[in-house]
Amino acid sequence: MARVTIQQVAEAAGVSPSTVSNVLNGRTNRMVPATKERIDRAIAELGYHPNKAARQLRTGRTQTIGLIVPSVGNPFWGAFARELELAAMTVGHNLLLCNSERDAERERRYVQELWEDGVRGIVLCSSLPTLDHVADIVARGLRLVTFDRQAQPGDPENVISVSINNLVGGHLATSHLLELGHQRVSFVSGSLASVNRAGRYRGYCMALEQAGLDPAEMPAWTGADAPAFGDVEAAEVGRRAAHALFEDPATAPTGVVAINDMTALGLCRGLRDLGLQVGTDASIVGFDDIVLAELYDPPLTTVRQPIARMAALALEEMLDDTGEDPGRTVLLRPELVVRGSTQAPRVGASR
Amino acid sequence: MARVTIQQVAEAAGVSPSTVSNVLNGRTNRMVPATKERIDRAIAELGYHPNKAARQLRTGRTQTIGLIVPSVGNPFWGAFARELELAAMTVGHNLLLCNSERDAERERRYVQELWEDGVRGIVLCSSLPTLDHVADIVARGLRLVTFDRQAQPGDPENVISVSINNLVGGHLATSHLLELGHQRVSFVSGSLASVNRAGRYRGYCMALEQAGLDPAEMPAWTGADAPAFGDVEAAEVGRRAAHALFEDPATAPTGVVAINDMTALGLCRGLRDLGLQVGTDASIVGFDDIVLAELYDPPLTTVRQPIARMAALALEEMLDDTGEDPGRTVLLRPELVVRGSTQAPRVGASR
DNA sequence: GTGAAAGCGCTAACAT
DNA sequence: ATGTTAGCGCTTTCAC
Secondary structure, eight states: OOOOOHHHHHHHHTSOHHHHHHHHTTOOTTSOHHHHHHHHHHHHHHTOOOOHHHHHHHHOOOSEEEEEESOTTSHHHHHHHHHHHHHHHHTTOEEEEEEOTTOHHHHHHHHHHHHHHTOSEEEEOOOOSOOHHHHHHHHTTOOEEEESOOOOTTSOTTOEEEEEOHHHHHHHHHHHHHHHTOOSEEEEOSOOOSHHHHHHHHHHHHHHHHTTOOGGGSOEEOOTTSOOOOSTTHHHHHHHHHHHHHSSTTTOOSEEEESSHHHHHHHHHHHHHTTOOBTTTBEEEEEEOOHHHHHSSSOOEEEEOOHHHHHHHHHHHHHOOSOOSTTOEEEEOOEEEOOTTOOOOOTTTOO | OOOOOHHHHHHHHTSOHHHHHHHHTTOOTTSOHHHHHHHHHHHHHHTOOOOHHHHHHHHOOOSEEEEEESOTTSHHHHHHHHHHHHHHHHTTOEEEEEEOTTOHHHHHHHHHHHHHTTOSEEEEOOOOSOOHHHHHHHHTTOOEEEESOOOOTTSOTTOEEEEEOHHHHHHHHHHHHHHHTOOSEEEEOSOOOSHHHHHHHHHHHHHHHHTTOOGGGSOEEOOTTSOOOOSTTHHHHHHHHHHHHHSSTTTOOSEEEESSHHHHHHHHHHHHHTTOOBTTTBEEEEEEOOHHHHHSSSOOEEEEOOHHHHHHHHHHHHHOOSOOSTTOEEEEOOEEEOOTTOOOOOTTTOO
């Protein structure tokens, strides 16, 4: 129980604490090898481990980074959290996990608290359209990387963003359906009031326009009337959308672009409730490529986010101390993964 | 950027740091109200927040707890992490997240590191049969709660366990199949070398025996020859099992108990690869009741773990300072959720 | 009812 | 090449 201190190590090795400290911090260049060896031995024998609180108090630095996600219960965020923690571990950093539950006030409180804890930086997976709620903390020096939220006008200047190119992603998903021959499509999302969602939707509209179709005639289903859904409940959004859109065969689309895989899976489930077959009766495209997309029956066509790469990148950008390109945004290119949930529409199904 | 200290607050309020500290720590009983008010105002005006590192160095206490899961990428662990973080937040605690990837050495390193960081305690979701690798740290005073791992002979005395009753769960799943009329069943898992898995398997065997069946004739499929799978890849275990078990219709079971939902979903996928229909051609029972179980097609019959309750309990037990019942185990009762993936076997399908 | 003083364990000038 | 020293910001006896 009694923790061994640097002082005890110093005594055991017959040196001063500062020399031990030098060893601990790699300042070992002009040190007599025998001394270093004695110290190393003492450290090992006593089972000494530096006290991080003391170190942090003294240096003002930590090896801890904060991660704020909407909800780790969502497989996409779970996978991201895992990759980020893995990457952080390899460079000796810890991860403090926070679930914002898509609540601005919680998000703000977490950012504040992590900042007070002295974290090295924060990876914020925010769904919010502005960063006003954390701007003052960023101004005070917080190192912030936003994930899946391209930098916006009005954002603090030195916030780094790592994201997929949602515009391209939305376009990819939509033109895939159009190329299969779908003429009546829809875009299903919860609220569109988040940067990434808006981006995907713009990609959808752009693809329609390029095909000579009018987005106004195939608007997004945002479940505006529905209560606000949590993240894990994204699937419920999809299920409701399925009922709303497909109840009337006369107006039902033949293909749907879903805002993410959970929603897509909910859509599939809703279609099944209605006795419709995914793939043959209606095509569904997801977004993210979570593990379950491939497992589903039928396997889900989706826009893949290279999650491991993005996590590594987010960390790298956060830890980058060159001071170059403050406020930069890195957008990765998404990739369409075609599986069984999308097929050509039935003959006669499109008008 | 320049942090405001207790000293500055004291000066602003015209008192000494110790008095401010007293206010901070609620020792305000015999204090003149006017003083407290002046201090409160100073704190608010300066935007003061205590430095946690300094506080921790002084007191030796933290508000941080460690969580070690096999992988938050797995929806079950993601959901658990979320619930634990939510519960922790409500009592003012933070969560440090670690992924062991089911690796004993990593697990040990994490426990060690969290201990050195001075965490309040650790919730360990370990798959390992013994706790030998962390016993010395527990002996030095670490407050450890193991989750989903009932206390075992040889465990350190003061380790608290919170878990589902896996024996009952495995029995529940199996007798459900038997009651439907299945006579040829199987148990699909990765390695059984973990406490929870062994428990579920014993429940399976017990149910068989009670039905007059011989477990030796319907052994577990553990994919012993397969490479070790990570947690997210649990589905792959299921898929392989499907191919191995169902390739030959003459020996194929009519019902399968899967070690968890991810594996069950993989099984479903594998059956589909073989052109078999889940539910009608073969019944599958999962374990956990992750969100996707209900979304799947067909929806998965499964043994539900009351995750939110268990997370709250794990935290409560960890924070409990009455010193009563050291080394206690709390086992919650699982609940069978019957859905479409289990049906009576086809007539003639069972022999 | 409030303040003075000591020190938690560590690091980094600076001195030798 | 190593040691001395002075805190980092906070809490907590112990005086007054």
